[in-house]
Amino acid sequence: MPAVIEVSDLSKQYRVYRKHEGLVASIRNLFHREFTKVDAVKQVSFQIEEGEIVGFLGPNGAGKTTTLKLLSGLIYPTSGHATVLGHIPWKRENAYRRNFSLVMGQKNQLWWDIPAQESFRLHQAIYKIPDQEFERRLDELVSLLEVGKLIRQPVRELSLGERMRMELIASLLHNPRVLFLDEPTIGLDVVSQKRVQEFLKHYQQQEQITVVLTSHYMRDVESLCKRVIVINDGEIRHDGSLSEIVDRFSTHKVISLIFHNGDIPSDLQKYGKLLEADPPAVKLSVERDKVSNVLGSLLSRYQVDDLTVHERPLEDVFADLFDTHK
Template identity: 70%
Template sequence: MSAIEVHDLCRQYRVYRKREGVLASIGGLFRREYEIVRAVRNVSFRIEEGEMVAFLGPNGAGKTTTLKLLSGLVVPTSGHATVLGYVPWQRKDAYRRRFSLVTGQKEQLWWDLPAQESFRLHREIYRIPDAEYRRRLDELTDLLEVGRLMARPVRELSLGERMRMELIAALLHRPDVLFLDEPTIGLDVVSQRRVQEFLRYYQREQRITVILTSHYMKDVEALCERAIVINRGQVVHDGQLAAIVDRFSQHKIIDLQFSDGEIPDSLSRYGQILESRLPRVRLQVPRNMVSTCLAEILGENSVDDLSVSERPLEEVIAELFSQPDETCSDGGDP
């Protein structure tokens, strides 16, 4: 049996539509105005013990809903799943001790208390023996370099520091399965890097099974070899991450700010102009053209500011999988 098995999992939501105007509200008396949002549609996959898999897809694709299903926070409309042999939505206490869900948006720490108080509470909840608790806490605190912050109220910590505390809280009871939902969203580059390095080390050391969703290709590339891509609730790719990375890395984004308040006409010869709002321009340029393009632009124009960045992962994913007839090299259903 695989660590995580998902078969034809579906979850739909009923969303009530607001109608405007008097006639509409009278109409509303006679007709129920709702639509069905199929957040997760016939999703199937297996993940082996000790694998770390990226779970990718554009906004609203169904990633969070899938992780909520696997965490037992949401009950499916139909279909089946087991994690470590447990059916998540049966919410067995024994299952709760074996996994953790970390989300970039919601905190499990008490805002007004120092993190160490929340950790103590976890020790009680999970009945972690004292010596064991000390040892794990010291190890995690060291790895994440947050020792000096333990006594500070959580609300005084930066977003990056808080996320590191969230990870400690999630790992204190040594779960075998970890669901990470955008763990680095909104973090500065340094914190993002630190969380990433920690996750890589910890996952290899402990051989835990991880599903990671992230907006950042860097996270995903550093940590995962396999990617499951979901779009409009359906799995559209399950295979090597490299197939996606190749497509992803064909272009870079160049942001320019011209000092003359005038945008040169010649820019379009380097690539696609994504946005042009005087005096700023955003260009998408083939990767191997970046240095030539910069040299020429800087040579011919007066530029106040510039930056070069990767394309947002979700944009690439959306582009790759939005056309129904476009298939990925080793894509398709598993």
């Protein structure tokens, strides 16, 4: 059976007008338009199987939204192929439209001035969802996302987090098999972010839908995605499990120590880079494969009251990855 999402050598080049300043230049621009080209996505290939939830990560301008727009059929590629559920997205067939959804955290699909409930009705009509099924799904999603009465309030009166939950309901009413989420938690506070994460996790497990998610919040990625595709400058840099990324790109671990009586040794630099020294606590960054040796030496030489070893925060790992692989 083919994968749910198959992408091969997909590229998208945008043409951007180069505008010159000043009146003469403006007139010249009318007759002689100059373009520059932006390679937003360059020969990207990957496959995603049914029921996977994949994090699509990369810095600003990496090509994530462009890829999701291609897979949703909003834009045409410059070259390459893709199928989702056996459909070529940019053919925009109804059979495809009924089976996927795209949610963009930065954009609303709900009408601003009317209650979400009425927008949901509109979705029912567009997707031809039978009354009974519509009611059943709406009830279920409303209770899972705990939005109760809010669906009768004009959308503009809702908080960002509440609105996002409504957007998710709208996108799931027609029971899509594939869900593209472009920064679904952007701008949300930690509590709302967590609520969205928990909902997505639960819903995905229950329905076994295929999800591709972009986010700049590592917590989203950690809590939801086993597999991560890293894109930078339009090209795929890594495709694998999150732990592989940490193993491969995180060269150091952090050792936190509490020295007895606050006696911090003066020669700690020889074990690693001193990140913080706040007696009696110290944080050392140590190369991964030297951690056990360093621990052995420290414990045999000094009186240590407490000790923990942790991975560097994912944010730091990705910051390094994006920086050094440009």
